[in-house]
Amino acid sequence: MSTATPERLLVTGGAGFIGANFVHYWLSRHPGGRVVVLDALTYAGNRASLAAAEGRPEFRFVHGDIRDQALVETLLREETIDTLVHFAAESHVDRSIEGPDAFVNTNVVGTHSLLKAARAVWLAGAAPARHRFHHVSTDEVYGSLDADDPAFTETTPYAPNSPYSASKAASDHLVRAYHHTYGLETTISNCSNNYGPYQFPEKLIPLCILNLLDGKPLPIYGDGSNVRDWLHVEDHCRGIELILQGGQPGETYNIGGGAERANLQVVESLCAIMDALRPAGAPHARAITFVKDRPGHDRRYAIDERKLRAALGYAPARSFEDGLRDTVTWYLARQDWWKPILSGEYREWVGRQYAWNPLVAE
Incomplete structure (x- = not known):
């Protein structure tokens, strides 16, 4: 297996959850390279997530929209970018049900704009000796599994079942088409549910941590039996690194954590950790509250990652138990990061979503 480490990266959505973790991971492992972040800083993009990278000579932040093709072309040229790692996306299923237009605009139109920019610079212009467009996608594009599937x-x-997963499926197809039609060197990774530091608190794990700290209920859809494969974000970053170094153009690779858990099981494990770290006089699990299931809620996701293991030597390094405890510990220690996020817009959205507001005291 031959490998080549990219030297100059453009990371879209680098102020988001997975993007910011990737930036920190990459800079720690590849000092001396170049990382340029392009982020529109929408509600889930947080410049504070990149604070540790600010000021480093190999890092640059650009506030801009991936749909601005001229801006992307300028960055690719002036920074002599050889690798574009595309994280930028609207990613929350609940928000896609409430307002699907933003998901089509960002995930489909935005990805196409990036592909056009990459084609214009790398294929029609003076291309670097090696280029790569890596598209970060989701297992949700495959639809839903039964228990024994x-x-x-x-x-x-x-077989996507939500506006979010449909928009990601469309973007995957566009990336694949630009490889087969135009010769753009692309790779795609489809990952399972990520968790870890810097995750916006609309997602299950950080939402429950912050609700427990504020004495609020823990909302769980339906009966809590929906199953997900949980992937620590650093393991995800490691998988992407392997694909960038040795993945074959035109290929897709699944990245999983090997940790299937029902949502209720995840929340119960989180409550047990909080019982040990922040005892409240009664078990935290008493706060679990079942709410009306969301429309089209997929029952189970599970990732077979044998292709990535066999081709590039991938294996998750963290168990779910250790990763979850580390995540809880991080949120307990980083109120400076998450408290400013709890804005009026976020509180209003949570209130609409669950028909009551678990973040606002009665």
């Missing part, structure tokens, strides 16, 4: 592979037919 085999896990998703890279050849599982697409």
Whole structure:
């Protein structure tokens, strides 16, 4: 297996949850390279997540929209970018049900704009000796599994069930088409549910941590039996690193954590950790509250990552138990990061979503 480490990266959505973790991971492992972040700083983009990178000579932040093709072309040229890592996306299923237009605009139109920019610079212009467009996608494009179904592979037919997953499926197809039609060197990774530091608190794990700290209920859809494969964000970053170094253009790779858990099981484990770290006089699990299920809620996701293991030596390094405890510990220690996020817009959205507001005291 031959590998080549990219030297000059453009990271879209680098102020978001997974993007920011990737930036820190990459800079720690590849000092001396170049990392340029392009982020529109929408509600889930947080410049504070990149504070540790600010001021480093190899890092640059650009506030801009991925749909601005001229801006992207300028960055690719002036920074002599050889690798574009595309994280930028609207990613929350609940928000896609409430307002799907933003998901089509960002995930489909935005990805196409990036592809056009990459084609214009790398294929029609003076291209670097090596280029790569890596698209970060999700296992949700494959649809829903029954309890006994085999896990998703890279050849599982697409069957998205939400506006979010449909928009990601569309963007995956565009990336693949630009490789086969125009010769753009692309790779795609489809990951399972990420968790870890810097995750916006609309998602299950940080939402529950912050609700427990504020004495609020823990909202769980339906009966809590929906199953997800949980992937620590640093393991995800490691998988992307392997694909950037040794993945074959035109290929798709699944990245999983090997940790299938029902949502209720995840929350119960989180409560047990909080019982040990922040005892409240009664078990935290008493705060669990079941709420009306969301429309089209997929029952189970599971990732078969054998292709990435066999081709590039991938393996998750963290168990779910250790990763969850580390995540809880991080949120307990980083109130300076999450308290400013709890804005009026976020509180209003949570209130609409659950028909009551778990972040606002009665």
